[in-house]
Amino acid sequence: MVESFTRTEQLALAKGRARAAAPPRTDVAAPDVPVARIAVDIPLAHLDRLFDYVVPLNLHESVVPGCRVKVRFAGRDVDGFVVERAEESGHLGALAPLRRVVSSEAVLHPQVLAVARMVADRYAGSLGDVLRMAVPPRHARVEAEGPGGEATQEPTKPAPLHPASLGLSWTREVGGEALLERLANGGSPRAVWTALPGIEWASQLAEAVVATAASGRGSVVCLPDIRDVERVGAALEALVGRDGFVVLTSELGPAARYRAFLAVARGQVRIVLGNRAAAFAPVRKLGLVAIWDDGDDLHAEQRAPYHHTREVLLLRAHHERCAALLGGFGCSVEARSLIESGWAAHVSAAREQVRRAAPLVHVTGDTDAELARDFAATATRMPRRVFEVVREALRAGPVLVHSPRYGYLPALTCERCRQAARCAACSGPLSRPSESVWPGCRWCGAVAEQWSCPHCQGRVLRAPVVGSLRTGQEWGRSFSSVRVHNSGGDHVLSDVDDDPAIVIATPGAEPVAQGGYAAAVLLDTWLTLSRPGLRVDEEALRRWLNVAALVRPGSEGGRVIAVGEPTSPTLQALVRWDPAGFASRGLDERRSAHLPPVSRLATLTASPDVLTEALVSLELPKLTEVLGPVEVADGEARVVLRIPRERGAGLTKALQQLQAGRSSRKLASVRVQVDPLELT
DNA sequence: TCAATCCGTATC
DNA sequence: ATACGGATTGAC
Numbered sequence: 001m002v003e004s005f006t007r008t009e010q011l012a013l014a015k016g017r018a019r020a021a022a023p024p025r026t027d028v029a030a031p032d033v034p035v036a037r038i039a040v041d042i043p044l045a046h047l048d049r050l051f052d053y054v055v056p057l058n059l060h061e062s063v064v065p066g067c068r069v070k071v072r073f074a075g076r077d078v079d080g081f082v083v084e085r086a087e088e089s090g091h092l093g094a095l096a097p098l099r100r101v102v103s104s105e106a107v108l109h110p111q112v113l114a115v116a117r118m119v120a121d122r123y124a125g126s127l128g129d130v131l132r133m134a135v136p137p138r139h140a141r142v143e144a145e146g147p148g149g150e151a152t153q154e155p156t157k158p159a160p161l162h163p164a165s166l167g168l169s170w171t172r173e174v175g176g177e178a179l180l181e182r183l184a185n186g187g188s189p190r191a192v193w194t195a196l197p198g199i200e201w202a203s204q205l206a207e208a209v210v211a212t213a214a215s216g217r218g219s220v221v222c223l224p225d226i227r228d229v230e231r232v233g234a235a236l237e238a239l240v241g242r243d244g245f246v247v248l249t250s251e252l253g254p255a256a257r258y259r260a261f262l263a264v265a266r267g268q269v270r271i272v273l274g275n276r277a278a279a280f281a282p283v284r285k286l287g288l289v290a291i292w293d294d295g296d297d298l299h300a301e302q303r304a305p306y307h308h309t310r311e312v313l314l315l316r317a318h319h320e321r322c323a324a325l326l327g328g329f330g331c332s333v334e335a336r337s338l339i340e341s342g343w344a345a346h347v348s349a350a351r352e353q354v355r356r357a358a359p360l361v362h363v364t365g366d367t368d369a370e371l372a373r374d375f376a377a378t379a380t381r382m383p384r385r386v387f388e389v390v391r392e393a394l395r396a397g398p399v400l401v402h403s404p405r406y407g408y409l410p411a412l413t414c415e416r417c418r419q420a421a422r423c424a425a426c427s428g429p430l431s432r433p434s435e436s437v438w439p440g441c442r443w444c445g446a447v448a449e450q451w452s453c454p455h456c457q458g459r460v461l462r463a464p465v466v467g468s469l470r471t472g473q474e475w476g477r478s479f480s481s482v483r484v485h486n487s488g489g490d491h492v493l494s495d496v497d498d499d500p501a502i503v504i505a506t507p508g509a510e511p512v513a514q515g516g517y518a519a520a521v522l523l524d525t526w527l528t529l530s531r532p533g534l535r536v537d538e539e540a541l542r543r544w545l546n547v548a549a550l551v552r553p554g555s556e557g558g559r560v561i562a563v564g565e566p567t568s569p570t571l572q573a574l575v576r577w578d579p580a581g582f583a584s585r586g587l588d589e590r591r592s593a594h595l596p597p598v599s600r601l602a603t604l605t606a607s608p609d610v611l612t613e614a615l616v617s618l619e620l621p622k623l624t625e626v627l628g629p630v631e632v633a634d635g636e637a638r639v640v641l642r643i644p645r646e647r648g649a650g651l652t653k654a655l656q657q658l659q660a661g662r663s664s665r666k667l668a669s670v671r672v673q674v675d676p677l678e679l680t
Numbered sequence: 681t682c683a684a685t686c687c688g689t690a691t692c
Numbered sequence: 693a694t695a696c697g698g699a700t701t702g703a704c
Contacts, residue, residue, distance in 0.1 A: 035692095037692095038692080040691095040692090042691090042693075043693085044691095044693070047690095047691070047693095050692090051691080051692040052692045053692060054692090071692085072692095073691060073692080073693095073694095074690080074691040074693070074694050074695065075691085075693090075694050075695050075696090076693080076694065076695095089692075091692050093692070094692080095692055096691095096692060663693095664689085664690095665688090666693090
C-alpha cells in the first residue's frame with residue numbers, strides 16, 4: 001500500500017515512525033557507567049527498592065542522577081528517578097533497557113533521597129509515598145522558561161556578618177547572640193527557642209537565616225500557616241531582597257510550585273520558606289532547618305505515611321549535619337524532650353524579660369457557663385471583669401476576642417435532658433447557622449421546625465455553645481460604638497490596624513494587630529479543655545499563648561482575660577507564661593503513660609477480620625505492647641502497638657514487612673500510622 | 681493429549 | 693499491579 005503514497009507523505013510517515021517508536025538501541029549500551037539504578041514509582045510495599053536498568057548508548061548523556069525517566073516494569077511503562085549511574089549491577093538476570101528520559105533536570109538530590117528514605121522507614125511507609133511530596137510534579141513549560149542548568153556562580157553572599165550588626169532582636173534571649181554567631185561561623189547549633197511575645201519572632205527567624213547565609217549556607221524554614229510564611233517572607237525580604245529566597249507552599253499551584261522548586265534544585269536560591277511542602281526542598285549546602293510552632297497540627301501530613309514536618313527536619317539536620325531551630329511561643333512536649341535529652345539547647349529569655357514583654361494575664365470565673373443558653377436568647381452574658389477591662393482597653397486600641405467555635409449556635413441540645421439534638425431525617429447534628437434562620441441539620445440541611453427530643457419528648461432546644469458569629473453580634477451590642485471584625489471559617493483576616501475595634505477570631509484565624517492588641521479575651525476555655533484527646537492541654541496552652549503574644553506588653557497596658565476555671569493548671573501556666581515548665585510536666589506524663597515521644601506508637605486500622613489476620617503474621621519485636629484491638633468508627637477495628645522509643649526502628653521495620661507481605665500476597669490493605677497526633 | 685484455568689512468584 | 697510459568701483440571 002505504501003506505493004500509493006506520495007513522496008511527501010512517505011517522508012512524513014517515516015519521520016513520524018522514527019519519532020513515535022524511537023526504540024532505544026538496546027543492543028548497544030553506554031560506553032561508561034552503563035547501569036542506572038532507578039527508584040520506580042510503584043505503590044506496592046514489597047517493591048520498595050531500587051531496580052537496575054541498562055542505559056542505551058543514545059541516552060548516555062541525558063541519564064543523569066536525579067532525573068526523571070520512564071522504564072518498563074512488569075510489562076508496563078512506569079515513572080522513576082535515576083538514583084545513580086553505576087559500572088555494574090548486582091542483579092543476576094538480564095537488565096532491561098531504560099526506555100526514555102523524561103527530562104535531564106536533576107530533581108531528586110542525593111540528600112533529599114536519603115532523608116526521604118529515612119522518613120519512609122521512620123513512619124513504616126514507602127519511599128514512593130514520600131517522594132511524591134518531596135518532588136513536585138514536573139511542569140514542562142516552567143522547566144523550559146528558566147535559564148536552565150546549574151547556577152554558574154555561587155549566589156551572592158551577604159557581607160561577612162557579626163551578630164551585633166543584625167540589630168537587637170536576639171539580645172533578649174540567653175544564648176541568642178551565641179546562636180547567631182555559631183550559625184554565621186559555619187557551626188551547627190541545635191536549639192529549642194521559646195520566643196518572647198510580640199511580632200519580633202519573624203525578624204528573628206529571618207536573622208537566623210541571614211546569619212546562616214553569612215557562612216555560605218542555605219536554610220529551610222517551615223511555618224504552619226500561609227500567613228506566617230508571609231510574615232517571615234516580609235522580614236526576610238527586608239534583609240536579603242525579594243530574589244534572595246523562594247516561597248514554597250502546597251497552595252502555590254503546579255506552575256509556581258515547580259518554578260520555586262526548580263530555582264532551589266538548580267542552586268539559584270538557597271533559602272526556602274514555606275509550609276510542610278518545603279521541608280524536602282533540595283537546598284545546596286544546607287546550614288539550617290527551622291520550624292515555627294511545631295505543635296501546630298498543620299505540620300502533620302494528612303497523606304501516607306503521615307509524617308510530621310518537625311521529624312522530617314530533625315532527620316535532615318541529623319543527616320546533613322546542619323543546625324536545627326525549633327521556635328514558638330509555646331513549647332511542644334517533643335521539643336521539650338530534645339532539651340531534656342541534651343540534643344538541643346534551650347534558648348529563652350530570663351524571667352525578667354518575659355515579664356517585660358508579656359501582657360498581664362488574669363483568669364476570671366464564668367458562673368454563666370453553667371446557665372442554660374436558650375437559642376433564642378439575645379442577652380449578652382459577660383463577666384463584669386471582662387466588660388470593664390475591654391471597655392478600658394478599647395480606648396487604647398483593638399481588642400481580640402477568642403471564641404473557640406466558628407458559627408452562630410454551632411451545637412444544640414435538648415433543654416430538658418441535655419442530649420445532643422439530632423436531625424429527624426438523617427440523625428445529623430443540629431445547629432443554628434445565623435440569627436435569621438431556624439435551627440437545621442448540618443448534614444442534610446433540613447429545617448428542624450417541629451423538633452422533639454427522641455429521648456424525653458422535650459420540645460425546647462438549648463445552645464450550650466455560643467459560636468464566634470453570635471459572640472460578635474453580642475459584643476457589638478454591648479460596645480455599640482465600636483466596629484466588630486470577624487475572622488474565622490472561610491473568612492480569615494490577616495491584619496487589623498490600630499484603631500479601636502473588636503476582633504472576634506476562632507483558633508488559628510487570629511489577625512495580627514500592627515501595634516499589638518490592647519487586650520485579648522479568651523472565651524469558653526472550658527470548651528477547649530473539655531475536648532477529648534491526648535494533647536488537649538498542651539494544644540490549649542499553645543493556642544492561648546499564640547493569642548496572648550499578639551497583645552501589647554503589660555507595661556504598655558496589654559491585658560489578657562481568660563474566662564474559665566482559675567485553678568486549671570493550663571490556665572495557670574498561661575498566667576505565669578511558663579510554656580517550658582508546662583511542657584516538662586507534659587513530658588513526665590507521656591513518660592508514665594508510655595506515649596510518644598518517650599515511646600514509639602503505631603496504630604493498625606482495618607476491618608476486624610483483616611486486622612486479626614494481620615496480627616497473626618506480624619512478627620513484633622521484643623517489648624512491644626499490644627493494646628486492643630477495639631472497634632472504632634465505620635465497622636473498623638484498631639490496634640495500638642507501642643515500644644520504647646530506642647527500639648522504634650524494630651517496630652517500624654516489622655510493620656514494613658507486614659505491609660510488604662500483604663501487598664505481595666494481594667491481601668486487603670491495613671492502614672498503619674506511626675506516632676499519630678491523636679487516638680480518636 | 682491438549683487446552684483452559686488457577687495459583688504463586690517475580691518484576692531490573 | 694501485570695506477566696509468566698508451572699501445576700491442575702477437564703474434555704475428547
